[in-house]
Structure formats: structure tokens, C-alpha cells
Amino acid sequence: MILQLEDKGRSLVARLNGEIDLQVADALRTALDRAMGEKGTRNLVLNLSSVSLIDSSGLGVILGRYRRLLQNGGRVGLVGPGPTVKRVLELSGLLRIMREYASEGEALAGLEPGDGNGGRGDDR
């Protein structure tokens, strides 16, 4: 797994790569939590377009970050999952609590509407 992080104001964009399973879950969790802690991240955008496989260990990492951010009113947006990754997200119910966006840009705009109004704008 290669993880690329980019800070975008109050949102963090994380581009994941490869197979997100038990082998990489701990490292992914640690890397995300560290970056989110340092930057005071409110919302997380996960770009999954280069993820070839995700299993429940990977889902667990996403769900954990979602719960963490939710405590401060933040949210998680998902971008670009391939068909099978999307099926896994659907079956697990993650797509009922997190929204999928067509691009990183749309995710950032949707999660942080008005760019700095506190992220309380809705994106239904």
C-alpha cells in the first residue's frame, strides 16, 4: 500500500493504493490518525480509485476514521471506487453513512460548502 496525503484547508485528501487488508490496516490507520491529528482535520476525502481490493479490515479503518471525525462534526467522502470495491462498501453499509463523490474536487466542495463556513452545510 502506498498512501499519498494532501492537506486542503480543513479537509485531508488521502489517496490509497493497492490492496487494503489486514496486512496494511495498522499502518494505514496510524498514518491517517497522525496526519489528521497534526492538521486538525475536520473532513477526510478518501480517493479509492487506485484501490484494487478492500476487505473488512480495510472497511474497519475507514469506519474508525468516520467515527472519530463525526465526534467533531466532520465527515468522510469517498471518491472513485472500482466496481468490486464499491460493492464491498455498499454491502457493508458504509455507503449509507458516507457519501460517494465523482471527484476529489466535488468531495471537497460537498464536505466543506462555502469553503470555511464550518462545514455545517448539507450535502444531501
Add this chain to the structure above:
Amino acid sequence: MILQLEDKGRSLVARLNGEIDLQVADALRTALDRAMGEKGTRNLVLNLSSVSLIDSSGLGVILGRYRRLLQNGGRVGLVGPGPTVKRVLELSGLLRIMREYASEGEALAGLEPGDGNGGRGDDR
């Protein structure tokens, strides 16, 4: 393995693909022999640029075709082997009895000099 055959006068160009091992050796041998028989092939140009692996079963097929053609004064030219395929060809001694060419065109020109003089021109 996918095999693509192209008739070029008295030479046959065969473009091999994938892993040339015991699993595909019989089919490859049969396909080459049929095409060479039908067309009265004198020289064979084997394009190996899309071959990802060759082992001694694959070498056996090449050597067998070489011996068949040699009986009628024909030869075999090899084109485009990757580094490991080339190592296998070298170690087996095949590159001492067959020549490698930079392209199919050079192989055809080298094997059939003068285009139709009977292929007896040398290509040392």
C-alpha cells in the same frame, strides 16, 4: 499463449505471446508445423517480444522447428526476446545456432537475402 502467424513469401513470421512452457508446447508445435507445412515455409521468424517466460519445453519446440527447416536449407531467426528470455536462449545454446535480429524486417531480409534467391545467401 496466443499465436499470430503471418506469411511473408517463403518465410513465416510467428508472433508468440505469454509463457511458453509445457502447457502450451504441444499446441504451439502443432500450429507451427501445420502452418509451415501448408505454406511450404523455408525460414521461420519467431517474434518473442511478447513472451514473458520460456522454459526448456518451449526451447524444445523452437529447436525442433529449427531442425525440420534445416533439412531443407531453411533457418530460424529470433526477434525481440526480453532479458530473461534471452538469457535462457543463450544458456541453452540456441543463440549459437540461430541468429537474433533487431526487427522482423531485418530477420526477413537476413534470412532471405535478395528476396527470392533461394535463401542461400549468408547472414554471418
Add this chain to the structure above:
Amino acid sequence: MTDSGRLTAAPSATKALNEMTISLLSQPVNLGLARVAVAAFFSQLDLVLSELEEIKVAVSEAVSNAILHGYGRQPDRWIEVSAAVYPDWLEIAVEDRGYGFSGDDQAAGGDGEEEGGMGFALMRSFMDEVVLVSAPGQGTRVVMRKKVRGAVAPGKPIAGNC
């Protein structure tokens, strides 16, 4: 486990057209190996990419369970992953000799901070039948079966990249 018409975890009575078993140590680094080996084995069938991807997820879940729940993360225990091709279906079995569990544990579902019994849910979604045999202290065997459209004609070479 012996209802007629239901898959039993015992080997099928029908003879497999092809089969393999891979034994690997209970370490997360070997998850990829389990997935690749199973996918490579089934590449002799004419599966579509999404089917192969779903099979990989199911294998990942079953092997992760063996590592986490079967062996409680002990890294030096063996897990056996076998795969077989039958005329109308394919089968994958994942077996550990670890803690095992009783029906109650299973009903209880996940216990991790962040998980919730998703493993079996995904296995059941991606395969047509999942049968579980487990006994506390003896280990666990998960057998998963997936129907393959039409008759299967093995013989396609197993490709180098899967």
C-alpha cells in the same frame, strides 16, 4: 450439516476436475499470497474479473479470520487454503487448527472496535454457499462454493498476472 441439498464441509462426492492446497503461516503478509494463489488457480476458468475480485475478498476474509480469531495473531501457525474446480461450481476451503468457536460467538458477530461481523456477510454475498465447521479448541473450516455459469472446461493456461 448433513441436510441433503446443502453443502457439507466434507469433501464433495463429485470428483474435482482440478484442485490445489496451499499451506501458509498465520501472518498478514501471507494474505496476498492466499489471494493470488486462489485467483491464479481459478484463472483456468472463464471467470469475469469481478468474479475473481469477489473470490479474492472472500478468501481475504476467511484467512484474516483464521489469523485473528483462529490463532489470536500467533504468527507461526499453519492455515490451509484449498481450491477445487467442479463441473458446475468452484470451491474454496480455509482451515485452521486454532481456537475454534461456538454458534454463540458467531451469532454475536464482530467484537473489534471498528468491525461488526462483516467477514461472513461478505463471504456470503460473494459466494453462493458458505458452510462453517468449528469446534472450540479444535479449529475452524470454512467451505465456500460459487456456481460457475455453464459447464466449466479447464485447460486455459494459468496466467502470470492475477
Add this chain to the structure above:
Amino acid sequence: MTDSGRLTAAPSATKALNEMTISLLSQPVNLGLARVAVAAFFSQLDLVLSELEEIKVAVSEAVSNAILHGYGRQPDRWIEVSAAVYPDWLEIAVEDRGYGFSGDDQAAGGDGEEEGGMGFALMRSFMDEVVLVSAPGQGTRVVMRKKVRGAVAPGKPIAGNC
């Protein structure tokens, strides 16, 4: 076979950092599986592509020999391919329970219309040590060892494509 400093075909005294065994049927269609499984397993090491390709050729030769010479093309016999990572080297063993052969056969080399004992020559070229244990009627075990530059630090995930 027991000279000090020479590889014996018995399991190494040093403990493997990681190991696996794959059992497959003696059918050419499974050659690709053997290669892919071994390459996937060693993808946890930092091998360069040419090393992985050479390992694949060596595996191909040993498994082809088991199919052709060990079992005389009987398709329903088992071949075991194991692989292990040690601190300074990697090891591959290919074992069949077939005809076996004596030193004389080996010296005789190939017998096919088109082959000439290339198999062992390639295994020896691509691996650092090749040890053979065979007994007529009992089967054959080929152990191949390759030095890996510097200390090996497994832990890289096993990738999906190899």
C-alpha cells in the same frame, strides 16, 4: 549430500522467516500456478524483476520434470512445491512421489526428440545451489537455493500481480 558447506535436501537447520507449501496435481495447466505462487510468495522480498523471472524458470523446469519424468504424464498425482525465506537466501523445493531416477539417468540427460537435459542446466544457472535427492520407485526432491543480497527484511505486502 551431507558435506559440510553444501546444501542438503533436508530442511535447513536455520529457522525460516516465512514459508509456504503448495500441493498441485501433475498437470501442465498447473505450471503457471506453481510459478505464480512462488513469485507471489517471494514478492515480500526486494528481488529485482530478472531474479523473479529466473526463479519462475527454475520452478517451471522442476515442476515440468515432476510431471514428465516423475509421473510419466499421469495427471492425478500430487506435486509439492515449497518456498522459504531465510535471512540470507531463499529456498524452493519441488517434490514428487513418482518414478525417481538414478545417477545414471541424470548423467544421460534428456531423452526427448527435441530436448537435451536443459532442465537442470537452467536450474543451476538461475539458482546458486541445486540439490537432488531421488531414488528409483520412491520419487524425487529438488531443492534450490538462491542467495539474496544483504539481509532480507520480509514485511513488504505480497502484491496482487506477479
